[in-house]
Amino acid sequence: MIELLYLAAAVMFIIGLKRLGHPRTARSGNTIASLGMLVAVVVTLVDTEIVTWATVIAGLVVGGSIGAGVARRVQMTSMPELVAAFNGSGGAASALVALAEMIRIGPDTVAVEAGIATALSVGIGTVTLSGSFIAFGKLQGLLPGRPIGFEGTNALNGAIAVGAVAIAGWALATGSIGAWWLLAGVTLVLGVLAVLPIGGADMPVVISLLNSFSGLAAAATGFVIANSALIIGGALVGAAGLILTFQMSEAMNRSLANVLFSKFGGVAAGPAGDADAVNRATTEDVAITLAYANSVIVVPGYGMAVAQAQYALRDVADALEARGVKVTYAIHPVAGRMPGHMNVLLAEADIPYDQLLDLEQSNPKFHQTDVVIVVGANDVVNPSARDDATSPIYGMPILDVDHSKTVVVIKRSLSPGFAGIDNPLFYLDNTLMLFADAKEALESLTRSVVDA
Amino acid sequence: MIELLYLAAAVMFIIGLKRLGHPRTARSGNTIASLGMLVAVVVTLVDTEIVTWATVIAGLVVGGSIGAGVARRVQMTSMPELVAAFNGSGGAASALVALAEMIRIGPDTVAVEAGIATALSVGIGTVTLSGSFIAFGKLQGLLPGRPIGFEGTNALNGAIAVGAVAIAGWALATGSIGAWWLLAGVTLVLGVLAVLPIGGADMPVVISLLNSFSGLAAAATGFVIANSALIIGGALVGAAGLILTFQMSEAMNRSLANVLFSKFGGVAAGPAGDADAVNRATTEDVAITLAYANSVIVVPGYGMAVAQAQYALRDVADALEARGVKVTYAIHPVAGRMPGHMNVLLAEADIPYDQLLDLEQSNPKFHQTDVVIVVGANDVVNPSARDDATSPIYGMPILDVDHSKTVVVIKRSLSPGFAGIDNPLFYLDNTLMLFADAKEALESLTRSVVDA
Amino acid sequence: MSELVITGIVVFVLAAFVGFEVISKVPPTLHTPLMSGANAISGITIVGAITTAGLGSGTVAAVLGFLAITAATINVVGGFLVTDRMLSMFRNRPKAKARDD
Amino acid sequence: MSELVITGIVVFVLAAFVGFEVISKVPPTLHTPLMSGANAISGITIVGAITTAGLGSGTVAAVLGFLAITAATINVVGGFLVTDRMLSMFRNRPKAKARDD
Amino acid sequence: MRIGILNDVTQLQRRVTLTPDAVAKLTGDGWDVVIESGAGSGAGFADEAYRQVGAKVSSRQDSLAADVVLLLSPPDPATVGDLSPDAVVVGFLDPLGSPEVAQTLADAGVSAFSLEQIPRTTVAQSMDALSSQATAGGYAAVLVAADESTRFFPMLITAAGTMPPAKLLILGVGVAGLQAIATARRLGAVVSAYDIRPETREQVESLGATFIAAPTQQFQAGGYARAVSDETQAEQQQALADAVAQSDVVITTAMVPGRVAPRLITDAMIRQMKPGAVIVDMAAGSGGNVEHSVPDRRVEIDGVVILGPSDLASRVAGDASRMLAKNITSFLALLFSTEDGFDFENEIVAGSCVAYGGRLFDRAAGAGMEDADE
Amino acid sequence: MRIGILNDVTQLQRRVTLTPDAVAKLTGDGWDVVIESGAGSGAGFADEAYRQVGAKVSSRQDSLAADVVLLLSPPDPATVGDLSPDAVVVGFLDPLGSPEVAQTLADAGVSAFSLEQIPRTTVAQSMDALSSQATAGGYAAVLVAADESTRFFPMLITAAGTMPPAKLLILGVGVAGLQAIATARRLGAVVSAYDIRPETREQVESLGATFIAAPTQQFQAGGYARAVSDETQAEQQQALADAVAQSDVVITTAMVPGRVAPRLITDAMIRQMKPGAVIVDMAAGSGGNVEHSVPDRRVEIDGVVILGPSDLASRVAGDASRMLAKNITSFLALLFSTEDGFDFENEIVAGSCVAYGGRLFDRAAGAGMEDADE
Ligand SMILES: NC(=O)c1ccc[n+]([C@@H]2O[C@H](COP(=O)([O-])OP(=O)(O)OC[C@H]3O[C@@H](n4cnc5c(N)ncnc54)[C@H](OP(=O)(O)O)[C@@H]3O)[C@@H](O)[C@H]2O)c1
Ligand SMILES: NC(=O)c1ccc[n+]([C@@H]2O[C@H](COP(=O)([O-])OP(=O)(O)OC[C@H]3O[C@@H](n4cnc5c(N)ncnc54)[C@H](OP(=O)(O)O)[C@@H]3O)[C@@H](O)[C@H]2O)c1
Ligand SMILES: NC(=O)c1ccc[n+]([C@@H]2O[C@H](COP(=O)([O-])OP(=O)(O)OC[C@H]3O[C@@H](n4cnc5c(N)ncnc54)[C@H](O)[C@@H]3O)[C@@H](O)[C@H]2O)c1
Ligand SMILES: NC(=O)c1ccc[n+]([C@@H]2O[C@H](COP(=O)([O-])OP(=O)(O)OC[C@H]3O[C@@H](n4cnc5c(N)ncnc54)[C@H](O)[C@@H]3O)[C@@H](O)[C@H]2O)c1
Secondary structure, eight states: OOOHHHHHHHHHHHHHHHTTSTTTTTHHHHHHHHHHHHHHHHHHHHHHHSSSHHHHHEEEEEEEHHHHHHHHSGGGGGGHHHHHHHHHHHHHHHHHHHHHHHHHHHEEEEEHHHHHHEEEHHHHHHHHHHHHHHHHHHHTSSSOOOOOOOTTHHHHHHHHHHHHHHHHHHHHHOOHHHHHHHHHHHHHHHHHHTTTSSOOGHHHHHHHHHHHHHHHHHHHHHHTTOHHHHHEEEEEEEHHHHHHHHHHHTTTOHHHHHHOTTTSSSSOOOOOOOGGSOBOOOOHHHHHHHTTEEEEEEOOHHHHHHHTHHHHHHHHHHHHHHHTTTEEEEETTOOSSSTHHHHHHHHTTTTGGGGGOOHHHHHGGGGSSSEEESSSOGGGGTHHHOOOTTSOOOOOOOOOGGGGSEEEEEESOOOOOOOOOOGGGSSSSEEEEESSHHHHHHHHHHHHHHHO | HHHHHHHHHHHHHHHHHHHSTTTTHHHHHHHHHHHHHHHHHHHHHHHSOOOOHHHHHHHHHHHHHHHHHHHSSOOGGGGGHHHHHHHHHHHHHHHHHHHHHHHHOTTOOOOHHHHHHHHHHHHHHHHHHHHHHHHHHHHHHHOOOOOOOOOOOOHHHHHHHHHHHHHHHHHHHHHHHHHHHHHHHHHHHHHHHTTSSSSSHHHHHHHHHHHHHHHHHHHHHHHTTHHHHHHHHHHHHHHHHHHHHHHHHHHHHOOHHHHHOOOOTTTOOOOTGGGGGGOOOOOHHHHHHHHHHEEEEEEEEEHHHHHHHHHHHHHHHHHHHTTTTTEEEEOOOTOOTTTTHHHHHHHHHTTOOOGEEHHHHGGGGGGGGGEEEEOOOOOOOHHHHHOOTTSSTOOOOOGGGGSEEHHHESSSSOOTTTTTTOOGGGGTTTTTEEEEEEHHHHHHHHHHHHHH | OOOHHHHHHHHHHHHHHHHHHOOOOOOGGGGGHHHHHHHHHTTTTHHEEEEEEEOOSHHHHHHHHHHHHHHHHHIIIIIIHHHHHGGGOOOOSSSSOOOOO | OOOHHHHHHHHHHHHHHHHHHHOOOOOOHHHHHHHHHHHHHHHHHHHHHHHHHOOOOOOOOHHHHHHHHHHHIIIIHHHHHHHHHHHGGOOSSSSOOOOOO | OOOEEOOOSSSSSSSSSSSSHHHHHHHHOOOOOEEEEETTTTGTTOOOHHHTTTTTEOOHHHHHTTEEEEEEEEOOHHHHSSSTTOOOOOOOOOTTOOOOHHHHHHTTTOEEEEGGSSSSOOOGGGOHHHHHHHHHHHHHHHHHHHHSSSSSSEEETTEEEEEEEEEEEEESSSSSHHHHHHHHTTTEEEEEOOOSSHHHHHHTTTOEEOOOOSSOOOGGGGOOOOOOOOHHHHHHHHHHHHHHHHSSEEOOOOOOTEEEEEOOOOOHHHHHTTOOOOEEEGGGGGGGGGTTTTTTTHHHHHEEEOOOOOOTTTGGGGHHHHHHHHHHEEEEEHHHSSSSSOTTTTTHHHHHHHEEOOOOOOOOHHHHHHHHHO | OEEEEEEOOSOOOOOOOOOHHHHHHHHHHHHHEEEEEETTGGGGGOOHHHHHHTTEEHHHHHHHSSSEEEEEEEEHHHHHHSTTOOOOOEEOTTTTTTTHHHHHHHHHHEEEEGGGSSSOSGGGGGGGGHHHHHHHHHHHHHHHHHHHHHSSOOEEEEEEEEEEOEEEEEOSHHHHHHHHHHHHHHOOEEEEEOOSTHHHHHHHHHTEEEEEOOOOOOOGGOOOOOOOOOHHHHHHHHHHHHHHHHOOOEEEEOOOOTOOOOOBBBBBHHTTTTTEEEEEEETGGGOOSSOOOEEEEEEEEEEEEOOOOTTTTGGHHHHHHHHHHHHHHHHHHTTTTSSSSSOOTTHHHHHEEEEEEEEOOGGGGHHHHHHHHH
8 A cells, every 4th residue: 555655656756747847837746746755755654663753753843944944045046056955965865764774774684685775875875965065065155166176086086986886895795884884985075076176167967967866866775675665756866867967968068978077188168258257048048038928029130130030030929929928129220231221121021010119119118028139239239328428339329128127139159249349238137148140049949939 | 587678678668669759760669669579578488487389389370470471461551450450469369368367377266456457458458359350340341431330329338338347346256257258258349339430530549549458458467467578568558559549639630539439429520521532631741741852842822822821831941951851932824813923922931033943944843853732722733724625724734743752732621723623633642631721731830840 | 455466556657657758749640650569569468478378277278378379479470560561661861961869 | 686676676767767758858947946856856765764763773773864864854845845936937927828738 | 927016116115016035936936027127126125136036127017018917006097008908916906995996907807816805714824915014014003103202112210210111002903903012012011902802802911911891892703893883982982082091102903894994082082192192093094093193194183193104014114025925926826726717616716806807706606707707 | 599491402302401390309499490482392391391390481591591501412602602600501511522612611601510421430320311311322223223124123923924033233332232232132133232341241141132252352441442443443343244244233332432433334344234234323423333324314325224313312302301300400419419619529520510610620620629719
């Protein structure tokens, strides 16, 4: 019976995970998964012949308060490090359970399979623990974000890993409890050394990988205590976390190996200099932002013309309108390189005239607009023309796109436009930069908007 | 060890099934799945302490020759009925194994769980058997394709099903072998009665559902003989088959319930009269056909103009060109309703002039073209203008699209065009009709081509 | 319920989930081949048929076993072969850009 | 290998497949919430912690058990709550056409 | 057999019946071609070009003496007098507008075929000179209007202000009207249109323009609109008045074959229009859709400019002549496809014949006449 | 203060410096406006329309006596004589082409600002009358060419044959050239273009047209092309000759401020062109890009028609005047934004001033002069 209830919990995990992958269902997915967890915990509390209620309740209360307190209070911007910290606890818990079980049964009487499982649980769990907290430190600024290490870091870590396997073998063979503690210590160090050489910007990928690890640790613990809930739940998270890790490194246009091992291997290829100061976005980010907006204003510029992106732009607008998003176009009087440049191109794509707003019509609208999408425009949305009396273009009326909730800018780089001056818009907190050729970006945007 | 090899076979089934879902990988998926089966069979032959080798080998040889012989020789057009026949054998095999096991162990000594599993296996297996062969008969023309039944068919079938459950209970309670045979007989009849009232056009959906059933029967048999390979393989097929069944009824714009129970419930909504005589295609069919072509010629007509589908058409062409397909346009001199009608619209969508061919340029090209896609044109591709001296439009030069390998026609119905006459093109064997508004059809076509 | 049955249920449920998830949106052209391939997989019951028939106890069981093996083998052999025939039309065009998933 | 371990492996492999398949292409905005939610699920180890700590044998095991329960509970409770907070931004716009999958 | 081409070039008529390319094709088929000097000059074809493809450049007399004489407009009696008695005349003979010409031709004993009378069937489209010339006319009408208008047609948002797009209204959506819609849309104008035939709504929309729905519409068989009742006309005028008042440019093309063109725009409506607005009346020569319009004159009423150009096709004389030449060669190919005499069983031949065997051709009795002839 | 508007309407000049809308805005801002009767007639604005927005419709004398006088072209000495001595003159004064006019104005003691001299900077774009009028000109040039051409611009596949699209070549891709490209593309022509400034390649392509790459290109600072060396010119002519020979229409817009327009198309190149081809030389008034081109005349060489229209902007007089009025009001707002005298620190004010305080304005010493003045 208890097994079937565990199975029910596992099914809820599966459904929860699946729903977490889609914006529309993500929140309910989380709820379903948490209910699954509740089922598993209650079943366990009822089923286990608990003799030490005090310990159990104390643990639940202390852990629950810490978890809930931190989760409620932390800033939205510190989410990734919080996930890292939680993940570390999870890894620790798995390792601790395996160790406790080992001690309970007695290190010398344990079966080989259980021993191997314990070694895996301890090893993976502690790596998760220490690795997660290094990641946490890097993101919180407690540790320097830059890669820390030396040429041979990867080799050293390899050696430590081999050592850990040897220690595990020794522990299994001798049944010495000290060997188990040593194993835990060594893998703890391994976690630290493996994450330190990775740059702060790559931490989310690392956390995701460690998340997959904590799943594997839980599964290993499941083998130790012969509990199917742990095996299923752990395997699920281990696999799902791995897929997610690949997707995240893919979204950064990196291979996972490049993220994990590159910094001191020479290949290091991080984002360029001042591009660090902007919020880079991917097509999917932008698609979600647009798809869930109520109103979108498009600001086309010379870059749209250069990319001949007018048809692709029209397709994005159609996809948005099909979702009920209101789309209009704000045309700056000098956008492009000739009077009426944008008009010619938008007319080519048969964008209805009544969706075109000129400067006077659009400026009062920006502050009530969810998203402005700037397609290859630059000077005409440069706030320094409005705010900076020393700017060479000071006095030119601009489109006040920065008054909207979110600005998405599609251009290939941070290069300046016709006037040859930098644009503070790109560095604003509510600006997302999508660096790409306008046509290509808009084409993939259409697909992503349809799928969002 | 044997369990792990079964697991390996199961993994191969999973991978095989996944790959079967994508055109590019489907064939290798089938190979992988068949290797998984080989592994499972060999493992079983080695592992089981076979005493009756003669029976086993005879079964394998006889079954193998029949299966291989039929599979090789049958016409491509009779595939669905062949699948039905094979599926019937599968269902029969599961029921037979369960019955044999029941007899081997003895009906009165069997455990309750095994008994329930046997009942499921026998019930589902025999329904699959008889249902599949009725489907086979309908498709082969051995039985009339039209629905056969009466008002209360569904109610009667419900009653039989309830009766079958009662018989199973009786068999379990009494341990009478006769009860088991009775059960098999009743469910055999149920399969016949359930499928007879369904029309021939819906048979593919029914076969898919019965395929899912044969998976469930195998899984039930797995419980009977406590074999994980059967449980996993059966569950996989049961679930995958169900999903596929839903997708197939969706592709027909029907609900599954509507397919299974509608005919004598009143809601019956089959395709219209003479539309039966044409090859109806879905967007996905057309997308695959286009995506794997080398050269495509588009023939636009007045319907493209009415639907204002020129931009959507351009998107399809772009998607095809991105895959390396060569796309050109054949413009008939009187396509549309004014001289140069198509030119205006294609120019709006900025389709390059050098891709436009007039009648003289395009007619010699059709016979070496893989696919012609006719978008809302009718009279200008009507072969009777060329072939039928009694036709009112006899003598008008037409685009000889019927000379190409495949013709796809997108229009909303079989309604005639300006000239008001029927078009034999639509009924040709190499013509696929996609009944839809041109703009909507092309828009979803773009997505499907990108995904194909 | 016996341990074995419970394990069976767990395995069944998980396998069913894999079955559900593994089939994403399938283009209709692949409906019949996929159905046919899945059907061949459901011929896994051949394993049960071999076990049962192989153990051989009594004439009825032997006949049933022989029939079961024969039927299952038809399903397996015929199913995979016919699927392969259907799929032979999807040979990759050499010109298409290599895109594997 | 014990029957139990083998069953465990079968279950593990199937669950891993479910895990692989259940995650289709996820929009990057959901990367962090999904990671966080999955991480909370990996807190299932809490079940093990309760079992081990509850059985109570010896001080070391008890301390370890207490620590394990605490750590696991932090992971579970904090994880689900924080995921929910992150996801509160995806409240469905009422105007968007209802499209559920 | 010899084909004769005349030089009909004037200030307003710049087309020619056959282009050098068409002549090359005909001489290849065994025809002799004689062309009056300067015939192609209005459309950009020099005598030399014709000479190079084997035509004989000669006098008007020579051309008129040919076996087949091609005409761009109904011939005057003098011209008819110069024809050889067994000549075949093909051209725009306007048998409905100037029936006396047909009589003259009949009296002269020649066989005369009117391009206007070729049935507007699917099969006859390659010979349909009305369609081809209306295509040129609809295109040119928009250019004339754009040139006359003081406004940009497309919308322009510039540093010197936002210029809204021009509003164009097309009345009468036959071949010329549709081409006008297409051309105006190309130029970026906002186009709406109206025709009395209800099926034109879909056609207008198929070009991305808006149809102006009028309260009463009546379907007319045969593709042609017949004169509509007074009441219908009144209602329709009321419905259109608003549209007209808002337009920057109105182009009217409404015609009813053999009748005076319907009056669509009255003085009162003109006076509701904005100063600077432009009206192009393509029916000015057939009575005019617009009050005050005068063929080939520029009239200004309250700041509204009314043009009645009759030379629209000639404004793209080169391409208009190319199309016409294609029509004529297709028609000649049909006409002379039968060995012994004309095939009056053929509805195109019978439909277009106006004079044959010394008599006016009676279409109903077509086949019978042929018998009589033998 | 009072603004004076003159009636400069002729057959070729139909624009007006202020539209009724602009006048309404100015009177709202406290200006008096006096307008010579009929000044708006060429652009579709009646005297009555001006009167309604508060302008005084009056004589030429009255307008010339205003504090600020707006001019469409350099004034003749008589006009200058009628100005009040402390008048401010704003308009197209052509200081580079007719430097003597600036001297006359300086001698009269008036302050004179030339619209042509407003710097072509990003900030000054709302006052950039050269750009706005070139926009109108580029648009009109295509209409003129389309009207003159005997061919359709778009491709038409019809029952009467396939008409290939017209090939247009635009030489000189400034404001007018770009607008010509855009307009020709709208009409469906196949457009290619050339300019000596390399950055125009991207601009041409951004309108979907093809850039004709010439072997030698040299980049010129400041947005303006300077006269190019003889050698470069020779190479370039060779490169363009083929393109010209294949074109149905060529529109030339190449200019170098203060210099004679470069000669891009020679007699030899013209004789390579097809009969019926059309050339529109927008630089005909500044010396001509095309040999044989004569301002406002139609010249035919070997069947090739060469037009040199000087009235292109006036062909869309209404919208051209609207844009010009917006330019002028923006400029006046800047000019009179400072309380005491003109702000010669401002590069637009300094850049456009040609005469001030009785002397020709020396831009370099701009600020100094202002001091001297106080
Ligand atoms: N309208 C007129 O009449 C006229 C005439 C002359 C000058 N101007 C001047 O031109 C400017 C117009 O402003 P604007 O905002 O339209 O343009 P802009 O300021 O020149 O900026 C255009 C931007 O487009 C981006 N871009 C270029 N190619 C692209 C591609 N293929 N895909 C995506 N982005 C691309 C460029 O950034 P990346 O390189 O990073 O991609 C560039 O920063 C003003 O300064 C105006 O004064 C206007
Ligand atoms: N070009 C000219 O100058 C001219 C002038 C006058 C007449 N015509 C005549 O017009 C005809 C032109 O031939 P054609 O092949 O272009 O057209 P057509 O023969 O008139 O056929 C058009 C087809 O488009 C389909 N259609 C209409 N709306 C549609 C939509 N929204 N989506 C998809 N399909 C749609 C219609 O079928 P469904 O209703 O089933 O969708 C119809 O059968 C010829 O007979 C020609 O003689 C031509
Ligand atoms: N069968 C073919 O392939 C073919 C070929 C060419 C033309 N046609 C048809 O021939 C018909 C005539 O074409 P056309 O261009 O020579 O016509 P037209 O020049 O005779 O008349 C022009 C238009 O004016 C309209 N009209 C008449 N009275 C009107 C009124 N009071 N108000 C508004 N509009 C009015 C007519 O309906 C017509 O559309 C059209 O239906 C056309 O489609 C058919
Ligand atoms: N800063 C701004 O916002 C702004 C505004 C308007 C114009 N401009 C710039 O001012 C410049 C001049 O514009 P314009 O339209 O007044 O130019 P223009 O009328 O003086 O000249 C027209 C074009 O002719 C070209 N040309 C000159 N000699 C040539 C030759 N030998 N061969 C080919 N082409 C030749 C020039 O390069 C120029 O593009 C352009 O660069 C334009 O972009 C800038």
